[in-house]
Amino acid sequence: MQQSAPVRGSSRIRLDVDAAGRGDRIFEGATKAGAIAILALLAIIILLLLFESRNIFGHQGIGQFLFTTTWDPVFREFGVFAFIYGTVISSVIGLLLATPVAVGAAIYIVEYAPRWLRSPVSFTVELLAAIPSIIYGLWAVFILGPVMRFHIEPFLQTWFGPIPIVGNLFEGTPIGRDILTAGVILAIMILPTIMAISREVIMQVPDTQRDGMHALGATKWEMIQGAVIPYARAGIAGAAILGLARALGETMAVTMVIGNASTSITGSLFEPGYTMASAIANQFREADSQVYLSAIIAIALVLLVIAMIVNILARILIYSLVGKQSNSSRIG
Amino acid sequence: MSQETIEQTQTIQDDSLAAGMEVRNLSAYYGDFQAVKDITMPIERGKVTALIGPSGCGKSTFIRCLNRLHELTRGARVSGQAFLEDQDIYASNVDPVQVRRVIGMVFQKPNPFPMMSIYDNVIAGIKLNNARKSRGELDQIVEHSLRGAALWDEVKDKLDHSGASLSGGQQQRLCIARTIAVEPEVILMDEPCSALDPIATFKIEELIAELKERYTIALVTHNMQQAARVSDFTAFLLSGEERYGRLVEYGPTQQIFTNPQDEQTEAYITGKFG
Amino acid sequence: MQSGNETAAQLATPKASPGVSRHAILLQGDSRYRFRKAFSGIMAAAVAACTVFGVTILWIILGYVLVRGLPALDLAFFTERPMPYGEVGGGVAPAILGSLYLIAVACVIGLPLAVLAAIYLSEYSHGRFGDAVRFVIDLLAGLPSIVVGVFVWTLIVINTGSFSGLAGAVALAIIMIPIVARTVEAILNLVPNSMREASLALGVPMWKTILRVVLPAAKSGIITGVVLAMARAGGETAPLLMTTLGNSFFNFDLMQPMAALPVQIYNYAVAPYADWHTKAWGSALVLIALIGALSLLTRWAVRGQKLGES
Structure with a gap:
């Protein structure tokens, strides 16, 4: 029975299934093969990247690869720390800028928006999420970059430059193709991701929680702050981290505005930089030696590991709230 | 308490009792659908008024009108008046948030705030308007409220546990503690025992009898025995073919259950429908 | 409001505080x-x-x-191939056709796998193995597309010594698989169990029930999921840059580099010529229009069918 019987159905139905057992076994086997192929796909991706990275780790050791900032293909020195730094800083800027706006908009849609406004806004958010990254890149190069260069960055420099410590962030010549611009375009790109998931999560907050806070004499915002946000907190954090995951792996838009110039770390956001993804996209065609090739593949491996960790973290947080409901509604 | 308090709140003669309510021609709608029509009845001060009737008769909608919670539902609105003593809570210059501060509510399903500790659940309402209270004062309010809700002995050693860690009956009493912590005049209870087992139900009923010493209580219940046991007055609501709920009969509980004036009331309490 | 001392007082405390009505x-x-x-x-x-x-x-x-x-946008933009800088006119026809071609091949490679896995997850698996597959699908969906690009570049481009349309299609297929598998599984889960039981009770075997009852019932949702994945794949740039490379000429040989719209946009945008920048915006408009048309077409195709929509 166990080899082919579906869990669904009565015992009488199982008898019928047994009668037609062979067709079922073949069909189930085929579908299971599809599932196994997907497992195998991920395994192959990881193993191939690991295998092809071997040259670089043999060449200079994993520590020097990860934690030094000198990336000099001519002298065969490959340290990716500056790329990791650029990736993390630009993504974190994106996250810090996008999360408050996205969560605010999600709160507005669920808690405030009149019914007729909900679906146009949600539709717009879906559209925003569907725009390909290359188009964000195009827009960032020709529109956002100049705005950053001539308006926003000089403004930041004037007002925050003189402040100690904070001022370091805004040192240098505003060029509009730097870590800050990359962070801003990332913020716009991950906005719909964070917003859509936050909206789902906030919609899962039971109305009884809202009633409970209202009945104590809370204002609308106190209700949101006291009942809705705490209840949705884990899910919102998951949404933000999923946005972070998207930002970390984003390639084209970032490649087009981050400058791809410096491998040094100065601490200023006006400095051009590299992310792991943009370094790959810029240099894969220049790889003229086995070691260089392997170094580029190793960058992808590092990116894969970081993206996986961040994704797993995000999904744990989201499932802790939304997953329960959707699982229980699953048939069977 | 003190003599001066009584004098200063001139509109209420006997201040040892909470304020009563008087509902006049109250109707409630969900969009175009009229859920409750033209209800006029008192909610006597310091008494328990039970609202009974079959499912869908609008009694829950009606009670949510009494602290202006109904209008928070999308598309919902209310017409008519509801007086707290001599002030109409639906008057244009009345703030609904402040109405809810004075008229508290306990819900069908216990709804403690799961991310807060038991302690924080109790002071959730206090914290809204009184930013500066010493820890000692808060401790006193928590103990006083939990004692008032007959929960103190069960939770005094785990006040920092989550409100969601309690049993259903305890959660409901925590919600009552949370409500009485802000010292309301009226407590509305919307089928507070429907999700509870008989023992927990019994405890809540005992508690209601105690609470009416200090608060005016309106109690929606599906359970006629409960209404007979704990209430002083009973209102019977029914939605006929018109589909909106209306008040069929109101009177002292004893009279409603022994000598109803309306034959529909009699049919309902004798179990012929519902 | 009451002052602190009163609030903490005994049970008989009146609720209104002194001085305030x-x-x-x-x-x-x-x-x-x-x-x-x-x-x-x-x-x-x-x-x-x-x-x-x-x-x-x-x-x-x-x-x-x-x-x-x-x-x-003019007629030539849709019919001609890109011209070298300095020459007037030229269009992105190879890129438009190339993108459509790549997506079609990617569907051929990826869809069967994704749909089979989705059927397995929805209809057969109830244990740990199914959860593991779902988890891996989520991980694949979260994989940065550049990583997929590097993988296919390593696997196919370096080994065959040539950028190729096939490599691009494989990369797009890998990107589509988790999207399709996830949406199709979700849609199949929405098919009411009673439909399966009704068919099984008539003595129809499980596999025929799935093929003849369950899948047709979920048709519109499956189409929506597939188009969603196609739209996503159609906008991908980084993995194509590493695999098909792009091409200024018409080419339908899968073993040769192939043009694709997103790659064309990139090449136009990073060039220093104002005329090419205009062409980049024009290509972007075409790309957005294609993606939009794809989803509008689906909405129209599955109109009136409730299950699995929205």
């Missing part, structure tokens, strides 16, 4: 309440502003693509 509370409250009320209003305005910002930024971006892209 109960009704005054109902009317406007104290100064602290007026502050709370104002703060609540400010926050309402703030979250509304967040929404306005999110919606506005989308229309700004779309507006730029439209306004800057329209001047590039």
Whole structure:
């Protein structure tokens, strides 16, 4: 029975299934093969990247690869720390800028928006999420970059430059193709991701929680702050981290505005930089030696590991709230 | 308490009792659908008024009108008046948030705030308007409220546990503690025992009898025995073919259950429908 | 409001505090309440502003693509191949055809796998193995597309010594698989169990029930999921840059480099010529229009069918 019987159905139905057992076994086997192929796909991706990275780790050791900032293909020195730094800083800027706006908009849609406004806004958010990254890149190069260069960055420099410590962030010549611009375009790109998931999560907050806070004499915002946000907190954090995951792996838009110039770390956001993804996209065609090739593949491996960790973290947080409901509604 | 308090709140003669309510021609709608029509009845001060009737008769909608919670539902609105003593809570210059501060509510399903500790659940309402209270004062309010809700002995050693860690009956009493912590005049209870087992139900009923010493209580219940046991007055609501709920009969509980004036009331309490 | 000492007093405490009528509370409250009320209003305005910002930024971006892209569009733009700099005219026809071709091949490679896995997850698996597959699908969906690009580049481009359309299609297939598998599984789960039981009770074997009852019932949802994945794949750039490379000529040989719209946009955008920048905006407009048309077409195709929609 166990080899082919579906869990669904009565015992009488199982008898019928047994009668037609062979067709079922073949069909189930085929579908299971599809599932196994997907497992195998991920395994192959990881193993191939690991295998092809071997040259670089043999060449200079994993520590020097990860934690030094000198990336000099001519002298065969490959340290990716500056790329990791650029990736993390630009993504974190994106996250810090996008999360408050996205969560605010999600709160507005669920808690405030009149019914007729909900679906146009949600539709717009879906559209925003569907725009390909290359188009964000195009827009960032020709529109956002100049705005950053001539308006926003000089403004930041004037007002925050003189402040100690904070001022370091805004040192240098505003060029509009730097870590800050990359962070801003990332913020716009991950906005719909964070917003859509936050909206789902906030919609899962039971109305009884809202009633409970209202009945104590809370204002609308106190209700949101006291009942809705705490209840949705884990899910919102998951949404933000999923946005972070998207930002970390984003390639084209970032490649087009981050400058791809410096491998040094100065601490200023006006400095051009590299992310792991943009370094790959810029240099894969220049790889003229086995070691260089392997170094580029190793960058992808590092990116894969970081993206996986961040994704797993995000999904744990989201499932802790939304997953329960959707699982229980699953048939069977 | 003190003599001066009584004098200063001139509109209420006997201040040892909470304020009563008087509902006049109250109707409630969900969009175009009229859920409750033209209800006029008192909610006597310091008494328990039970609202009974079959499912869908609008009694829950009606009670949510009494602290202006109904209008928070999308598309919902209310017409008519509801007086707290001599002030109409639906008057244009009345703030609904402040109405809810004075008229508290306990819900069908216990709804403690799961991310807060038991302690924080109790002071959730206090914290809204009184930013500066010493820890000692808060401790006193928590103990006083939990004692008032007959929960103190069960939770005094785990006040920092989550409100969601309690049993259903305890959660409901925590919600009552949370409500009485802000010292309301009226407590509305919307089928507070429907999700509870008989023992927990019994405890809540005992508690209601105690609470009416200090608060005016309106109690929606599906359970006629409960209404007979704990209430002083009973209102019977029914939605006929018109589909909106209306008040069929109101009177002292004893009279409603022994000598109803309306034959529909009699049919309902004798179990012929519902 | 009551002062602290009174609140903590004994059970018989009257609720109204000295000096303040109960009704005054109902009317406007104290100064602290007026502050709370104002703060609540400010926050309402703030979250509304967040929404306005999110919606506005989308229309700004779309507006730029439209306004800057329209001047590039003429007949030649849709029929000719890209010209070297300096020559007048030229279009992105190879890129449009190349993108469609790549997506079609990617569907052939990826869809069967994804749909089979989805059927397995929805109809057969109930244990740990199914959860593991779902988990891996989620991980694949979260894989940065550049990593997929590097993988296919390593696997195919380096080994065959040539960029090729096939490599691009494989990369797009890997990107589509988790999207399709996830949406199709979700849609199949929405098919009511009673439909399966009705068929099984007639003696129809499980596999025929799935093929003849369950899949048709979920048809519109499956189409939506597939188109969603196609739209996503159609906009991918980084993995194509590493695999098909792009091509200025018409090419339908899968073993040769192939043009694709996103790659064309990139090549135009990073070049230093104003004319090419206009062409980049024009290509972007075409790409957005294609993606939009794809999803509109689906909505039209599955209209009137409730299950699995939205």
